[in-house]
Amino acid sequence: MLVYMIEASEIQAGGARAKARCDELGAFPYSDQAHGLFRPYLSPAHRETLGRLAQWMDDAGMSVETDAVGNIIGHYAGRTPDAPVLLIGSHVDSVRDGGRYDGMLGVMLGIEAVGHFHRHNQRFPFALEVIGFGDEEGSRFSTYMMGSRSAAGLTQTIDDSVTDRDGVTLHDALASWGLSTTRFKTAKRDNVLAYVEAHIEQAPHLERAALPLGLVRGIASQYRYRVTLGGQAAHAGTAMHERRDALAAAAEAISAIEAIGCAGPDDLVTTVGCLTVENGAPNVVPGLVVMTVDIRAVTPGVREDAAGQILKTLEAISHKRGVTLAVEQVQDLQGALCNEALNLTLRDAIIETTGKAPPVLLSQAGHDAMIMAHLAPMTMLFIRCEGGISHNPAEAVNSEDVEAAHRTLVNFITRVGEER
Numbered sequence: 001m002l003v004y005m006i007e008a009s010e011i012q013a014g015g016a017r018a019k020a021r022c023d024e025l026g027a028f029p030y031s032d033q034a035h036g037l038f039r040p041y042l043s044p045a046h047r048e049t050l051g052r053l054a055q056w057m058d059d060a061g062m063s064v065e066t067d068a069v070g071n072i073i074g075h076y077a078g079r080t081p082d083a084p085v086l087l088i089g090s091h092v093d094s095v096r097d098g099g100r101y102d103g104m105l106g107v108m109l110g111i112e113a114v115g116h117f118h119r120h121n122q123r124f125p126f127a128l129e130v131i132g133f134g135d136e137e138g139s140r141f142s143t144y145m146m147g148s149r150s151a152a153g154l155t156q157t158i159d160d161s162v163t164d165r166d167g168v169t170l171h172d173a174l175a176s177w178g179l180s181t182t183r184f185k186t187a188k189r190d191n192v193l194a195y196v197e198a199h200i201e202q203a204p205h206l207e208r209a210a211l212p213l214g215l216v217r218g219i220a221s222q223y224r225y226r227v228t229l230g231g232q233a234a235h236a237g238t239a240m241h242e243r244r245d246a247l248a249a250a251a252e253a254i255s256a257i258e259a260i261g262c263a264g265p266d267d268l269v270t271t272v273g274c275l276t277v278e279n280g281a282p283n284v285v286p287g288l289v290v291m292t293v294d295i296r297a298v299t300p301g302v303r304e305d306a307a308g309q310i311l312k313t314l315e316a317i318s319h320k321r322g323v324t325l326a327v328e329q330v331q332d333l334q335g336a337l338c339n340e341a342l343n344l345t346l347r348d349a350i351i352e353t354t355g356k357a358p359p360v361l362l363s364q365a366g367h368d369a370m371i372m373a374h375l376a377p378m379t380m381l382f383i384r385c386e387g388g389i390s391h392n393p394a395e396a397v398n399s400e401d402v403e404a405a406h407r408t409l410v411n412f413i414t415r416v417g418e419e420r
C-alpha cells in the first residue's frame, strides 16, 4: 500500500492551488475577452497561458516543451530513461465566454500530482507527463481536438486553409507560432503506458448523488446529419389534402426522432437542434426545410441502430407525405470505452479518498480522452460541478471536491506504480 502517509494539509494546499490557478487563468492576459474567459487556439491568451503553465510545471520538477501543434508537455522522468509514460492531460483552450475549469482543472491536477511526487522525491517505473492540449473545443477554427489528434498520431487530414471569424487561416495562425501542419505528425507521443484525464462532469449526476467524484465508463460516439425535406411552396389557401408541406413533415420527423431516443437504451440521446424554413411566410405552405440530427451513445452499436431507425422513419415520412428527402452525414465521431483494468484501479483510488464507491458515469460530451484511447488505454475521473453547468462563466467547483480529485489522482498514480 502507500509507502508514506499523505499529509492532509499538503493535499489541501495542492487542491486549493489547482483551483486558484484556474481562477488566475480566467482573466487577462490569459483571456482574449475583456470580461470573462475566451482562450482560443494559438491566440495571445493561449501564448500567455503556456508561459504561466511552463513556470508551474518547472516548479513541480518537470522539464517543459511545446510540441508541433502547440500542446504544452511537462516531463517528470521515471526510474529508468527508457521507462514508458503515464500521460495526464486535458485541454487549455476554452469556448467564447467559457468557464475556468473545463479542461484547465485537469491540467492543474496533473501538475499538482507531479509536484507532490517531486516534493517526496518519488520516482516510478514510468515517467509522468502532463499535457495541455491547445485545441479541443474548436472555438477558433472549424476543427476539433487537433491537439489530442496530433498527440495520438491521427492528423493526416487537416485542412489548413480553414479560417477563423477574422479571416485568418489556420496556416497563418500556425506560422505566427513557427508551426505548420506538415510537422503535426512529429507531435505523436511514443511509448505511452496509459492516459488519464480529470474533468468537470458537465452534467448534474454527481451533484444529485451528493458525491464529489465519478468514474467514467465511456465517452459517446456521435453522428451528425443535415436533413433536407423538399415539399412544394404554395398559397396558405391550398386545400389540406393537396399540400406537400415540408415543415409538417419535419414536425412529424422531430417527434419520431425524439421517440426513438426515448425508447432506446439509457445512453442513447437524439436531438434535432437546428431547423430552417426556407422563404417562410405566414401565408405560405413551407416548401423547403433543413434540419440537423445529432445521435449519441456510449455502448458500441447503439448509435448505429438508432441512426438506421431514424433514416427508415425519415424515408417513410417522406414517402407518405410526398416530400423529397436528402440526408447528408456531416460528422462521425468515434467514442471510446475506458480501459477496465485502469477503471478498477481508479475506482479503488476514489474509494480510498472518499470512502464510497463512485457512480459509473457516461460522458455524452466529447473529450480528448476519446482521441487518446486510440494511442493507449485510457481512464477518466469526473469532478462534480455546480448544477452540471459548463461552457458558461457560471461554471463552478468546490474546493473540497478539487482536493478529493487531487488526492485520488495521487492515489491512482501510486497504485499504478505498485501494480507494475
Ligand SMILES: [Zn+2]
Residues within 6 Å of the ligand: 091, 102, 103, 136, 199
Ligand atoms: Zn473540456
